[in-house]
Amino acid sequence: MSFARDDNTGSTRYRSNSRSCMDTLQDHDRTRLLMDEEESYSRDFHRRLVEAASPIPQYTPRKPLIEQCTNEWQHNTKWKSSRRDSSPDGFDDALESFLDRCLAILKAPKIRRYLLLYTILLILSIWLWSSMIWPAWEEQRILARSLSAENRKASGGLFGSNLRPTFANMIQVKDLDTKLVPKATASADATTDTVNRLIFVGDIHGCLDELKALLAKVNFNTKTDHLIAVGDVIAKGPESGGTVDFLRATGASCVRGNHEDRILLMAHEVKSLPALKVETPQTSQSSSSSSSARTLAASLTPSQIAYLESCPLVLRVGFVKPLASDLVVVHAGLVPGIPLDRQDPTSVMNMRSIHLDTHVPSKHPNPDGSVHWVKLWNKYQQSLPAAWWSFFPSRMFGGAQSAQEKRTIVVYGHDAPRGLQLKQYSKGIDTGCVKGGKLTALVLSASGSWQTVQVPCKGYRKRRPLDVEVEDVLRDGKLSKLDDGQEE
Numbered sequence: 001m002s003f004a005r006d007d008n009t010g011s012t013r014y015r016s017n018s019r020s021c022m023d024t025l026q027d028h029d030r031t032r033l034l035m036d037e038e039e040s041y042s043r044d045f046h047r048r049l050v051e052a053a054s055p056i057p058q059y060t061p062r063k064p065l066i067e068q069c070t071n072e073w074q075h076n077t078k079w080k081s082s083r084r085d086s087s088p089d090g091f092d093d094a095l096e097s098f099l100d101r102c103l104a105i106l107k108a109p110k111i112r113r114y115l116l117l118y119t120i121l122l123i124l125s126i127w128l129w130s131s132m133i134w135p136a137w138e139e140q141r142i143l144a145r146s147l148s149a150e151n152r153k154a155s156g157g158l159f160g161s162n163l164r165p166t167f168a169n170m171i172q173v174k175d176l177d178t179k180l181v182p183k184a185t186a187s188a189d190a191t192t193d194t195v196n197r198l199i200f201v202g203d204i205h206g207c208l209d210e211l212k213a214l215l216a217k218v219n220f221n222t223k224t225d226h227l228i229a230v231g232d233v234i235a236k237g238p239e240s241g242g243t244v245d246f247l248r249a250t251g252a253s254c255v256r257g258n259h260e261d262r263i264l265l266m267a268h269e270v271k272s273l274p275a276l277k278v279e280t281p282q283t284s285q286s287s288s289s290s291s292s293a294r295t296l297a298a299s300l301t302p303s304q305i306a307y308l309e310s311c312p313l314v315l316r317v318g319f320v321k322p323l324a325s326d327l328v329v330v331h332a333g334l335v336p337g338i339p340l341d342r343q344d345p346t347s348v349m350n351m352r353s354i355h356l357d358t359h360v361p362s363k364h365p366n367p368d369g370s371v372h373w374v375k376l377w378n379k380y381q382q383s384l385p386a387a388w389w390s391f392f393p394s395r396m397f398g399g400a401q402s403a404q405e406k407r408t409i410v411v412y413g414h415d416a417p418r419g420l421q422l423k424q425y426s427k428g429i430d431t432g433c434v435k436g437g438k439l440t441a442l443v444l445s446a447s448g449s450w451q452t453v454q455v456p457c458k459g460y461r462k463r464r465p466l467d468v469e470v471e472d473v474l475r476d477g478k479l480s481k482l483d484d485g486q487e488e
Contacts, residue, residue: 139375142356147336147380173340180198181198196446197226198226198443198444203230203416205240207238207239207458208242211246231413234308241300244300244304255312256313256331257332257413258350266294267300316328322447325406330348332413333354333410335359353370353371378423411426412426416430438454438455439455
């Protein structure tokens with residue numbers, strides 16, 4: 001570049017060229033600046049783009065690296081797969097996590113204690129249900145079915161529906177004098193524990209000493225108490241005649257048992273055939289129990305025989321207001337639903353069980369299809385209306401039978417193997433005195449409360465070995481015929 005200088009235009013041209021150079025330099029600098037800014041912006045944009053696209057945060061030297069691990073992918077919904085449930089790995093992880101939680105719960109001491117407690121309660125509940133609740137419920141269901149009208153139709157009528165033959169020298173039902181029924185007294189100096197009591201005594205079997213000890217223990221008073229024997233007052237024991245005389249002297253009531261019935265039949269036989277009093281070859285070959293029974297029958301005086309014959313099969317005490325029920329006394333048992341005057345005499349003196357379908361009683365304790373008669377008796381009494389229910393008309397709430405029949409409590413003996421059995425509507429008080437058990441008295445006070453008193457017995461009759469023939473023994477080792485001495 002050349003600069004021509006003249007006087008007038010030289011300076012002007014020089015200034016013009018200088019300005020052009022400056023402009024060119026400025027334009028160049030501006031261009032480079034713009035390019036640098038554009039490059040810097042491009043780098044910043046690229047860096048932001050990378051940071052936005054990458055889930056891993058940028059390293060910051062001011063904090064430890066471990067603090068940069070936020071595991072955002074576990075909580076951010078945009079990283080979760082829409083097909084997680086269908087993934088095998090996802091299911092395995094969930095299952096493993098669930099099992100880990102379960103193990104953690106089971107390992108906790110508190111949880112283990114609760115688990116042990118609940119396990120014990122479960123075992124106890126199963127045992128209680130299977131051994132007590134379910135059998136009791138099933139028994140009640142069977143008893144209810146046995147008493148239903150459908151069962152009566154299916155079995156063609158129940159036991160006792162036909163007429164009963166009459167027997168000579170036997171009283172079927174006898175009512176106790178109303179003066180002897182316990183009544184609450186309004187006297188201020190009298191107490192219900194000592195006034196107007198009924199004292200029921202179990203099978204005595206000639207154990208006179210034990211009877212006297214028992215009455216002394218209950219403070220028996222002939223003026224304020226009345227004694228009732230539930231049958232089998234004689235036989236097996238040492239003082240049968242003395243026991244009868246003692247009962248007569250105290251004015252006691254009684255019912256006929258199977259042993260009284262047997263001895264009375266033999267007494268009439270001995271009386272009608274005096275020659276049988278002398279031992280003959282036929283009588284000597286009889287069993288020892290038959291021989292002792294015949295000897296006892298021959299030893300009884302007419303007054304003793306008359307007293308035993310006055311004992312009815314059923315002693316009807318009557319309605320006891322505190323008990324809100326009728327009260328009867330028998331030796332062995334009763335068939336529910338059958339009137340007292342139509343009960344079978346042999347069953348009343350000997351029964352132990354009753355068939356569920358036909359209601360036929362049996363002297364055996366557990367024949368097939370039968371239960372202890374007490375169970376059916378109590379179930380039947382519970383099905384009858386209560387005493388206060390009789391104030392309502394029978395046509396409104398029940399049939400004619402329910403309106404006429406009242407709930408009845410029966411006191412009985414005869415069943416020594418089962419011992420003392422005190423149920424709501426049945427009281428069994430034969431506790432095997434003659435075999436070394438106890439003699440039991442059941443005391444009913446004027447207030448309606450029951451009290452049981454017992455004394456130990458010496459045990460006069462031991463079970464002896466059976467004297468049987470070879471043909472009496474079955475192939476399985478059981479006896480087809482028991483000796484008469486095994487009779488209860």
